[in-house]
Amino acid sequence: MFQSIAGNNVLEKSDLQPALKALKDRLMTKNVAEEIAEKLCESVAASLEGKKLGSFTRISSTVQTAMEEALLRILTPRRSIDILRDVHAAKERGTPYVIVFVGVNGVGKSTNLAKVAYWLLQHNLSVTLAACDTFRSGAVEQLRTHARRLQIPIFEKGYEKDPAVVAREAIQEASRNKSDVVLVDTAGRMQDNEPLMRALSKLINLNSPDLVLFVGEALVGNDAVDQLTKFNQKLADLSAVPSARLIDGILLTKFDTIDDKVGAALSMVYISGAPVMFVGCGQSYTDLKKLNVKSIVKTLLK
Amino acid sequence: MVLAQLGGSISRALAQMSNATVIDEKVLNDCLNEISRALLQADVQFKMVRDMQTNIKRIVNLEALAAGTNKRRIMQQAVFTELCNMLDPGKPNFTPKKGKPSVVMFVGLQGSGKTTTCTKYAYYHQRKGFKPALVCADTFRAGAFDQLKQNATKAKIPFYGSYMESDPVKIAVEGVERFRQENCDLIIVDTSGRHKQEAALFEEMRQVSEATKPDLVIFVMDSSIGQAAFDQAQAFKQSVSVGAVIITKMDGHAKGGGALSAINAVEPGVTVFRTISFVVPLVCVCVTSVAATKSPVIFIGTGEHIDEFEVFDVKPFVSRLLGMGDWSGFMDK
């Protein structure tokens, strides 16, 4: 694309600009948020400026290599969480391991909660579902259907109850029944909705779950940045306790609907620093995978 | 955050152009680049933004313009017209009429808001004197029938569905038949979420459509969707005859509660900036869905409650987006 072959020249910003612009555009067509694509290009530029370019090396391929390294670094989790190990640790302590599923409306929280239940069952763990979406029509019946199909217990108190309290009672009941894991379903909410974010903060504070999983859909565009920033910010600001719990990990859904437009994965991880712990790639129980970082990077740069 | 800056960038780009003493190729390019950036930040498809740039440049052929013509105005008008065109494919091909039975089918991606919007649409028409009814042809999603049933019951709208039957075509046909006999004039069919990558799901949608012969197919799209929007929307259009679009979850982009009501504010100017931060993402999603389906946006969803639903009109939205009082002048000249 860019023919300039610079032998032994020191790279200047202006040399890099065309290649970076092309790369930024490519990232954006792959559904990386504009802000993130921009920041990435800036940091790649900063890392290359002043460096010497080897003879017969194209600027475009130097930029591409630097970007590939940056992407790998961002997507490779700094904090690694091993759910199964942590569940067993909790089991030793005699308490159930609690996961709360949070996110905006319709992204796939409840469905993927059921997939995670199925995955845990396959590892011979016992699971209780907590129906803490006490708002949306049909939410309780939806979870009940999954509990019946998976033949696992569900704790529910119908609609219009305080979800924080329902969660607490569910955890108590799961403790009594020696359930290994409690999966807490919550209502979808927009990141700007103050009252609903406050209610979520209360649920998390009251129950100190082991894992707060943010569920986000791979379809989302630039809003991904806003969603994660605001969820974290609101959980921090609205918390009644000094050390607020934030998002621990990400569950990326609807990966089967986006072809090669895999950029949301990058936006979400970049902005939150949280790892993608699961990828939802379909509507049945077995459609849950681990993120393949290498293949994401490859697709982004293709 | 990002979105709040958007309206700002478009109007800033235009303002900068207004301030320039000489309008030349560079001023035009700077302005177009700034606008393009704003549109991309709001997830408008990459190719469309590029096409828009090309179109505007063609209209504003600087060299061809005679000396003495107001280049600035011509340029501003080109931007305005192009944005309007991107948004306005003309009237919907069908609007329900009271007393005349019609069938409206809702389709869209998983979780986009179909079921919720079906009830809003029914409720909106009920208050206008229609006799609506809801048919749940989603036999796939867990709890789908309960959801529709609870929504319909709250709104006192008759509904039809089944816990046992697994064939959506059969339910759709039975439901439509039942409500025709009961003289309902607006029979609304809710369907499962689906995506273009699963051919069997699209085939099912085609069959429901063929069996119920809807007068209008409405494509429901989530306003937070990114670059996949165009391909998905287009695939729906190619499978069933989508005639209108509804954009949901616009409340997710409201910066502060005031922005929503600002939409309805009569005086522009006072709330222009807050309005803009709300309208820009909306316009951008609309642009994409309109381009993909060649159908107009008829409503937007602004919350989870049944009355959080607004009629969508292109002209006032676009003129408010761009500006502002001085812009409305361009439309008539």
Ligand SMILES: Nc1nc2c(ncn2[C@@H]2O[C@H](COP(=O)(O)OP(=O)(O)OP(=O)(O)O)[C@@H](O)[C@H]2O)c(=O)[nH]1
């Ligand atoms: N194609 C596809 N669809 C999915 C995936 N995960 C969930 N869905 C579908 O997305 C739709 C919404 O899923 P839910 O689990 O109800 O979403 P939610 O986040 O719980 O929704 P609310 O509770 O209403 O906020 C359903 O039709 C699911 O079948 C996925 O990985 N791929």
Ligand SMILES: Nc1nc2c(ncn2[C@@H]2O[C@H](COP(=O)(O)OP(=O)(O)OP(=O)(O)O)[C@@H](O)[C@H]2O)c(=O)[nH]1
């Ligand atoms: N905040 C907000 N939420 C909305 C809006 N429209 C729908 N929702 C929510 O989005 C989620 C999904 O809505 P549904 O109506 O179940 O979506 P659907 O398209 O029928 O989903 P499937 O049938 O699973 O494909 C629910 O939590 C709704 O309450 C809206 O305009 N604003």
Ligand SMILES: [Mg+2]
């Ligand atoms: Mg749910």
Ligand SMILES: [Mg+2]
């Ligand atoms: Mg539905």
